[in-house]
Amino acid sequence: MNESESTALMSLLRTQPVASLATLHKGAPAVSMVPFALLPEGAGFAIHVSRLATHTQDMLANPAVALLVTAPLAAADSPLALPRASVQGRARQCATDSPGYEQARQAYLARLPDAEPLFSFGDFSLFVIEPESLRHVAGFGRAMSLAGEQMRAVLRQAD
Amino acid sequence: MNESESTALMSLLRTQPVASLATLHKGAPAVSMVPFALLPEGAGFAIHVSRLATHTQDMLANPAVALLVTAPLAAADSPLALPRASVQGRARQCATDSPGYEQARQAYLARLPDAEPLFSFGDFSLFVIEPESLRHVAGFGRAMSLAGEQMRAVLRQAD
Numbered sequence: 001m002n003e004s005e006s007t008a009l010m011s012l013l014r015t016q017p018v019a020s021l022a023t024l025h026k027g028a029p030a031v032s033m034v035p036f037a038l039l040p041e042g043a044g045f046a047i048h049v050s051r052l053a054t055h056t057q058d059m060l061a062n063p064a065v066a067l068l069v070t071a072p073l074a075a076a077d078s079p080l081a082l083p084r085a086s087v088q089g090r091a092r093q094c095a096t097d098s099p100g101y102e103q104a105r106q107a108y109l110a111r112l113p114d115a116e117p118l119f120s121f122g123d124f125s126l127f128v129i130e131p132e133s134l135r136h137v138a139g140f141g142r143a144m145s146l147a148g149e150q151m152r153a154v155l156r157q158a159d
Numbered sequence: 160m161n162e163s164e165s166t167a168l169m170s171l172l173r174t175q176p177v178a179s180l181a182t183l184h185k186g187a188p189a190v191s192m193v194p195f196a197l198l199p200e201g202a203g204f205a206i207h208v209s210r211l212a213t214h215t216q217d218m219l220a221n222p223a224v225a226l227l228v229t230a231p232l233a234a235a236d237s238p239l240a241l242p243r244a245s246v247q248g249r250a251r252q253c254a255t256d257s258p259g260y261e262q263a264r265q266a267y268l269a270r271l272p273d274a275e276p277l278f279s280f281g282d283f284s285l286f287v288i289e290p291e292s293l294r295h296v297a298g299f300g301r302a303m304s305l306a307g308e309q310m311r312a313v314l315r316q317a318d
Contacts, residue, residue, distance in 0.1 A: 024188050027223075
């Protein structure tokens with residue numbers, strides 16, 4: 001991935017505050033909207049979800065998830081060519097006393113300050129989505145896949 | 160679902176030309192962007208996809224899918240409260256000689272005229288996503304689920 005491609009990818013991930021989260025629900029795929037924030041050090045994505053929500057139960061039952069971030073319609077001449085990034089990864093609940101909690105909470109609230117009151121709700125908790133692979137479609141027919149250290153090196157540009 | 164709720168839902172589904180499609184990929188959830196159009200008579204959603212794309216192979220291997228349509232950021236004061244609609248359903252390839260093909264093609268091209276040249280590509284085909292249930296989140300804490308005839312009655316308002 002060259003510099004202009006990674007700049008475009010990081011701009012997409014930094015400017016869009018919501019993603020589509022795919023989970024496995026009783027053996028079938030399900031998809032819901034989640035506000036998200038990029039974590040420092042290429043560690044992935046933080047989401048803050050309610051235990052009462054189906055996607056949370058899904059992640060606790062099966063940590064395999066996927067996340068899609070799509071650019072707004074104004075970003076391309078045609079909806080067919082909208083830039084987007086999708087991630088395959090694993091969701092891990094981040095307990096309030098775990099080492100990465102405070103960093104994830106700060107990254108999330110820096111991006112989504114409106115969520116602050118939800119941190120006092122007992123049913124909400126932070127999950128970290130650790131990416132295993134990432135696919136960036138920059139436009140029509142312009143797709144690129146990343147994984148492992150190459151992917152983390154690009155995501156670390158958020159720092 | 161009262162009239163103002165169903166009007167808001169249909170406005171969302173009519174004005175947004177892209178959705179997030181969740182499929183089952185080798186047992187794990189995957190999610191990708193798809194342009195889509197509402198079909199007449201509450202029949203569901205049309206998408207036009209390439210055989211070369213992973214989501215198409217996923218749908219052919221397992222027709223269980225989910226679709227999410229999210230309002231643009233400008234539609235709410237906070238990203239946390241963005242209106243969105245998600246559907247659980249089944250994807251069915253729509254052959255060019257099948258009864259519903261011409262209607263689905265016309266609905267799709269009315270919404271996405273840029274896609275016209277793709278209909279001459281041999282690897283692209285129409286799929287119909289037949290919804291089994293639908294969940295509409297109109298704002299923070301304002302969610303409603305629909306299924307069966309009640310859902311189809313709302314979707315028929317697209318006609």
